[in-house]
Each structure stands twice: as C-alpha cells, then as structure tokens.
Amino acid sequence: MQVLSYSGSQLVDLCSALLLLTCFAIVAQRRLSACVDLFALQSAFLVVTAALVAYLTGNQHIYIAAVLTGVIKVIIIPRVLKKVIDRLNVKRELVMYVNVPAGLLICGGLVMLAFFISEPIIPLGFLLTRDSLAIALAIVLIGFFTMIARQKAVTQLVGFLVLENGLFLGATAATYGMPLIVELGVFFDVLIATLIAGIYTNRLQDAFDSVDTNRLTVLKE
C-alpha cells in the first residue's frame, strides 16, 4: 500500500508537471491554432490527472468531472476556437508586449513565486497530491500572464482557459474535487463564457476589422 501510494503520488506529480510544461509551450507559441492545440493537449493531461486521482482515491465523482473535462475542454472548446480562428484574417501573434524568451523567463519566475507562496500550506494536504497545489497556482499565474502579455482576443481567451485548468487541477489535487454541484456549475460557466467570448470575437472582427485588443482604445480617461 505504501509503495502504491508512493508511486501514485509520483504519477500525479508527473502529470501535473506535464500540465505546467504545456503552459510554457503556449507562452512560446505564436501561431493561434497551435495555441489552441496545446490547450487541448493540456486539457487531455488534466483528464489523465483527474482519472488518476479518482482511481487512486476511489472518489467516484472525480470520474464524472474527468469525463466532462474531456468532452468540454478537449473536444468542444478547441473546436469553437478553431472556428473563430478560421474567420480571422490574422493567424499569428505579430506584435507581442513581451517577447518569447522574456516571457518564458517571467513564467519561470512565476513558478518559483507559486512554490514560495504555497510552501506553508502544502504540509496540510493529502500525501498523494501534495505538490500539485503549488503547480496549480503556478498554472493560474501563467494563465494570468498570458492574458496580459498577448493582444489577440483568441490568445487572451486561451490564457483564461489555461487559468481555469490550473484552478481545476488545484481543486482536484488539493481537495480531491469540490462537491459535484459546484463542479458542474463551474463547467457550465466556463463553457458559456467561451461561447460568449467566441461570439464577441466575431463581433469585434466585424466592428474593428481586427481582434487586436490594443485597438480597443475608444474608451479611456
């Protein structure tokens, strides 16, 4: 049993680390559609992590959350985003507020910050998923950074979804999943938010002939 929980903990850590790795890949990627693919890959890792936690702990309701993640974040949302990108006339991030190497360095700093913040509270957690909370916080921060550093509406949206993945990893790993009703609600909200943002991107394209959010400067002090 001791051996199982030890290797199980290693596996969960490995999966969480893969999630973090895909974050870096997203920050380094300039092509919009590749960003979406990477997000789908990250969500797939999330499904594996959740299923692993569900199997190792015997919490049945995490399976439901894992299946929902698979359907919504691996299949539906990437499809919606791909459709949105097809309508756009620019498929790449041309100008970035922060270039790729600097962005990666900042993300490295964010990971250290996340481990520093969560250090005092990690010992409280379950043995199995102890380090995942810090990784989850790191993913949240990197998602945040992506939203700030990119100017295309689609990449900002991907940043938001990465942030949401981090939150979900935190909820699964740190607490073995939130009560089911809450998780269902969160999934619903994320799905609707993505659909709305997709519709918005189309309207922005029509009204401004661009989805550069730095063109949104009509309103200011």
Added chain:
Amino acid sequence: MIEVAALVAAPLFAGGLSLVVHRSALLHAINLTSMAILVTAEIMITSAVLKDGPFTALEQLVYLDALSTFILFIIGAVGLACSFYMRSYMDEQVARGIVAPTRLNMFFFLFHMFLLAMVVATIVNSVGVQWVAIEATTLATTFLIAFWRRRESLEAGWKYLILCSVGISLALFGVVLLYYSSLHALSDVGQGLNVTQLLIVADRLNPHVLKLAFIFILVGYGTKVGLVPMHSWLPDAYTEAPAPVVAMLAGVLEVVSVYAILRMRVIVDHAVSFAFTGGLLALFGFASLVTAAFFILIQHNYKRLFAYSSIEHMGIAMIGFGVGGALGTFGGLFHLLNHAFAKSMAFFAAGNIHRRFHTVEIGQVQGVATAQPWTAMALMISGLALSALPPFSSFASEVQVATALASQGVPEMWFTNTEGMVTIALSDQFGRLAVTAVFLMSAILAFGGLMYRITGMVWGTPPEGILREETWTVGHLPVILLAGALVVFSVFLPPPIRQLLEQATTLLVIQ
C-alpha cells in the same frame, strides 16, 4: 418553502417566456408580474426571518438570514424600480429604431437571467454555488452592456467580460482554498462549502490557508464591486450599457458582490482575526474612495461621473465594514441601501437626459430644468443624496461610518520606516485623526466635483432644437418613490428594515 421556490422560479419562468414572446406589451407584463411575485416572496421571507430567525430550505441548499434577506430587499426594490422605468425607456428605444423590435425579447431574457443569478447568489448556502451564480451574472450582463452594438459598447463589453471573468477566477481559487481548509475539520465533506457548516467549525480551520483564501476572494469579488485598482472596466461599462441595466449593475450587482465578500469575512474572522480582514477591507476602501474622489473632479461625461461616484461609495461602505464594530457595520450596510437607491435614480435621470440631448458630454448639456423639469429634479435630488447631504439618508450612513472611523481607526494597519524608528498605527489617536481627515477631505472633493457638474447641467438655457417639455410617463414613478424613500429613511426607518439591519449587523460583528 413555497416563497423560496417562487424567488427562483419567477425570474426563471419569466426568462423562458420572454424568449418565445415578441409583443412589447406582453414582455413588460411578464416582467412586472415576475417582479411582483419576487417582491411578495421577499416580504414573506422577511417576516419569516424576523419571526423565527435564520433558516435553511431545500435540503440545506438555501440559507436565509437577516443579511441575505436585507440584500434580497435591495434586489427587489431596485429591480421593481427598473421594471417600471424600462416600460418607458425600452419602448422609446424601439420606437426610435435604436433597438430592433425583434431583439427586445433577448433584452428581457438576459435581464431575467441576470436577476435570477443575483437571487441565487444571495440565497444559496454553499459558497461554491454562490461563485457559480456570480460568474453567471457576468455572463448574463456582457451582452446587456453591449446591447447597443456600437464599437464603444463592444469594447466595454469585452473589457467587462475578460476582467470580471479573470477576477472571479481568482475568487474560485479562494473558494478552493477554503474547501481545502475545511477538509480537515469536517466529517461530511459534501457539505464542506456550506456556510452553515463552515460557521460551526470556523475556529478550527487553518488560519494560514484562510488568510490566503480571503485575499483571493477579496480581490476576485472586489473586481465585480469595482474596488480600486480592479475598477477599470466599471466606468466604460456604465457609460455604454442601457440605463436600466446600469441601474441594476450599480444598484444591485455591486451589493451582491459585497455580500459575497462579507459572507466569507465572517468565516475568516472566526479563524484568523477581525483585524486582518478589517484592515484589508479598509485598505481597499480607502484606495477606492481617494482615487474615485480625484477622478470625479476631472470627468466631462456624466455617466462616467456617476460611475466614479459608485466606486467612491463602495469605498465608503468598505471602510465601514473594515472599521467594524456595531456602528461601522451598520453604517456600511445602510450605506449600501442608500447608494443603491440614489444611484439607480441618478442613472434613470442620466438615461432620460441622454435620450433628449443625445450626448454624454457634460459641456453639451445645459438647461435640463427647462427641457425636462422632472428629470432635473431627479438629477438634483440624486446628486445631493450622492454627496451625502442632509436631509437624505446617505448623510446618516456616511456620518455613521465617519464616526466609527474617528472613534476606532483602522485595525491592524501600521507603517514603520526602515530603521523601525517611526511607527504610525492607524488605530492610535493621531492615526485615527489622520484617516478621518482623509475620509472627510475625499468626501468633500467628491461633493464639490459632483455638484459642480450637476448644477452646470441643470441650470442655463437648453441648446437650440431641444424639446422643452416633459410628459409624465410610468418611468417617473420609481424616481419619485426612490426619492421619497431616501428622505423618509433619514428620519424614520420602517421597523422591518431596521430590524433586518440590526440583526444583520449582529451577524457580522463578532464579539
């Protein structure tokens, strides 16, 4: 329990019906009926809570106490006022061709969903479901803000969607942390996010985790309240959204978000300390109050002017909660009510002026008193109430907050220079004096800025080509009622409201 079910069912069914109905008169009838049901249910709940104390319903899903009932009262009052105002406002928008008649039912559908989400966020027991409902308010209002579909409104809507979604995601992280801390204290983890359960075990929760959770939640929901520095979406959204929507955003949504923070605060207070949460609330409160006071001075757009005044007043309420004690908390809650009434009135007036003058520039609006005497009166009264002058009840609540601040100061706030030589604690005599001075100076600045702009709009002669008469519509009714309430509440609080406020204060103040 029928009244609790009615509370949720009324906006739900009204929203569903609105999708299939296309006639404007019918849409308004559905809206007013659902609001009437909502208000009736609220009255029944108020009397139940006042008689028997807090209760849970629907298998622990719903938890109602004096605080949530008080918030429900604000939702009902402002919602009803908006419904009457919409009767004249939306019809005119359709008649003038600004809104296509086919899109009117979409407006009502989203309005009802917005209302539903706010009601759910107020009555629900689990803080997790509350998060879901508050995020749902963001989603429902995004299209309402961008309803005019101009470039500016799309920009405002996008900003609102992104900023609030991200902000509120941080609040979700806070909720996860709260749940994390409750796992060790609770036997039944399925109930681990219920306020009723958390309050029982609150003093056994891990203080370190809760501190982190509270910071995340304060920043997250603070984004929706519009606290500085997370406020940048607010002036844009308030300028671009149709007037009834802004009245709901400013009057109700801010209050519901504050309520979510307060709920969390009570739990954290038990485990950590009152001074920790109070200090943070007061910090954000002062940041909002001072920043907004200066921004009020430089506005040349009257909707933005009122938007910054919203930030200012939320700051004042936050200072009240931060300072705490019976007086500060009571003042803060009462200020939420007064601000909701005064601000929805101000935006009704702003909507009327916009319809007549077709501009949001203060410099191009003159002589409202000649062109629209009723609206001028509403604008003047709301301006005076928002400046917290007597005889309006906002004067009473602001004085309560100021008195609490002067007598107690800001808890757990001190500044030390690098050598540790000079320490200023904001709760000693000098510190109290200083913070009270800052508070009063900001309030005076805001008063000056607001009244200077408003008098400039009210007096003078209207520009050429502006119609100089105002016919009575049903939209004027809520304005008069709100103005009356503001005056009456300053000298006489109706007993049910007073009891609700007093009981809610006891819930929030921990001895």
